Amino acid sequence: MSAVHVAGVSKIFNQGTPKQVDALVDVNLTVEAGDFVSLIGPSGCGKSTLLRLIANLLEPTTGSVTVNGKSSAQARLDQDYGMAFQQAGLFDWRTVAKNIELPLELKGWDKEKRRARALEMLELVKLPEFAELYPWQLSGGMQQRIAIARALAAHPQLLLMDEPFGALDEMTREYMQGELLRICRETKTTVVFVTHSIPEAVYLSNRVVVMSPRPGRITKLIDVDLGRDRSEDTRNADAFFHGITAVREALRGTHADHANEVRGVEDR
């Protein structure tokens, strides 16, 4: 059973009006359990839309989305996935621990069980001493780690992330990438990760999905051959540079059609 199965999906916003946008056209994608899949492409190519379709925050215009063998709607009701965005989206009026407890509250867990799990998650993201602080007392990177802890609190098998490190500085970002890989290894979580950074996509993923805009579609799937145990040394490996070159070339394909739009992709 695949973690995610997207079959013949298209998404058209404002259909039949002058503002019609063909955000996605005929998208097919399968993500296997244990995969780390990145979606990369210039802005406006439908990465976020595809992620929201998987999350059932949007309904496809045509086609079907299956998560853990169920309809994406059922998977959402069962909280089969956790989600994280570019903005950490923590609630300022809740302590760090209470933020992590929120999805569990909505699942109807009792207080002690929630608290125990929140502390366990704080250990996982290496911020155990921050339970009683408020989010605004934390740095951007710490907030994002709390957001990841919250997304994983209910132990979902699938994690959906939309440019979660996009607002962080480069050093914090690389640290967070390493941490995310460690966390996913420890929790055996499948990840679908939206980014517009080529090195980030290659470093994290075993598969990179290259997309192009107007209409949004998948143009290439690139397997990254870096093995499972990646470290900072991975960033100097030949296979890492090969991966980067492969993704860059695939994106250049989108460049030929759409001269301006590839600027949305960072080459760092």
Place this chain on the structure above:
Amino acid sequence: MTVALSPRRLRSVVPPLVFGLAFLALWESAVRGFDLKPYFLAAPTKIVGEFADNVGLIWDSSMVSGGNAFVGLVVGTVLGVAMSFVLSRYRFLGELVTPLAIALNAIPIFVLVAVLNNMYSITSEIPRRFMVTLVVYFIVLVNVAKGLTQVKGTHVELMRSYAASDFEILRKVRVPNAKPYLFTALKIAAPASVITAFVSEYFGGSQNGLGSRITSNIANSRNATAWAYVLGACLLGLGFYIISVALENVTRKEGAPIATKQGKIKK
């Protein structure tokens, strides 16, 4: 609430205090120096003297005006909060009512009290309380409705990803988000309720409140006494403001940030 006199707090308290005292001293010396007659301008010392002599009467009329303001503040807040929930539930209603509420807020609707006085017995406090209620109602309605609807998109998407119902989103996102907006509204509404209560007294009805006493003392050329009532009015307004700020401090969790109107967070 601790009022520690840290150097920073001192720096923010001392200059206005010094300025205020200097102003009073200038006033006092102007009255004495130019030998201004009391019916023209009374000296601060004289006003304070009158205040002390009439403190019982001033207290009684403060209770009347303050009572009206308080009743209107409470009723207006309750109704405003209730209506803001209705508006946030039915957006189209919000689009109809909010511009109207803002427009009504901009005009001095308390002149309506003149009309209301004709509808009730001349000694009734109801028209005044109604006016205060109306003013407070719109202030609370506009602000709290904003707090209930202007929530972060990410927060709503997260809640939906947890399969949260609309009611759970209301309880766990919209209501907490609206709390600072309610306090902002109260900080505006508390002084406004006192002002409305005073001004309503100028449009007839029984002559027992601070506003009426100020007019009647001026009419009788008892200028210093009128000023003493003005002082009472200032103290009453200040009292209401302090209550609204204290309320915010009590309900705010220890260490939690205050969301300012711009949505920025300050500590």
